[in-house]
Amino acid sequence: MFNKETEYAIRALVYIQVQNGESSRPGIEEIAKEIDAPKFYVAKILQRLVKQGVIQSIKGKGGGFYFEKDRAGITIKEIINLIEPSKDRQECGFGLKQCDANNPCPFHDKYAPIRNSIDELITSETVLTLAQKYILKTHRTVTESE
Amino acid sequence: MFNKETEYAIRALVYIQVQNGESSRPGIEEIAKEIDAPKFYVAKILQRLVKQGVIQSIKGKGGGFYFEKDRAGITIKEIINLIEPSKDRQECGFGLKQCDANNPCPFHDKYAPIRNSIDELITSETVLTLAQKYILKTHRTVTESE
């Protein structure tokens, strides 16, 4: 669904939010290990997100990454747009420049609703909602395995 | 939806089928021009599809590309699998190795139905069905503009 950079960004941000909920501020070493992604690559991605104001960071001992107040409410769509600003998610599946209900490509009728569902998904989900689902899942698994 | 190579392959195959319907066997020059794609790149893609037995070709004057008997009934999914054999279209959107209804990632509930719709789309559509829609569209446009 996403490219590697976006995928790592989402996983990292969700992990940061989950940890922030536990009053902890994870560093890259920990984040990369937990989300199973290359350390230096994740570092680069997070540095960019800090510059773009999505997250905050603190250097030195006890440092790490965290969300300021309600910043975790950022949608997945906003994150995608920050990471791949040129990507057009409304593109025609057949590759036509002009493709709509009035001038449909052979995929249009079936593909348009799918594209809309994807847009709905990335617009409705935020780092916060994903983190909540993640916590829920972890709790259920722990409970079930007891 | 697709990468460039797959996209050009689909457009080229649909164009070939449309022309075959008019008892014509287009060459690369014509195909590349009509589907608005780089000539040598399309040539490379079609050469591979000939080797893989999807289409047939004839060299020399009056030559070009064509489908044998019912070969245009090939599904889009089969074409994708020939061009990108390693691609896994059932991958988890969050990047988990293990992700299903019992062990869902935070995207799973919303993303699984979308993935299924895409699979349904590429399984049900063939070069032939796309070519028929393409012809239909062309006819309607011509009729409407008269």
Place this chain on the structure above:
DNA sequence: TCATTAAAAGACTAAAAGGTCTTTTAGTCT
């Protein structure tokens, strides 16, 4: 203030995707 810690900066490399071009092979037509 100095050692330690951890993020920031940025140069560098590797692999994959996308694209171009030349030469060879196999047909057709006169």
Place this chain on the structure above:
DNA sequence: AGACTAAAAGACCTTTTAGTCTTTTAATGA
């Protein structure tokens, strides 16, 4: 046979994506 036409083969190049590593900057705390 010889000229011509068009696909096949394959070398080569460019851009993008993915990933690595070293050095610098800034904060902490003994």
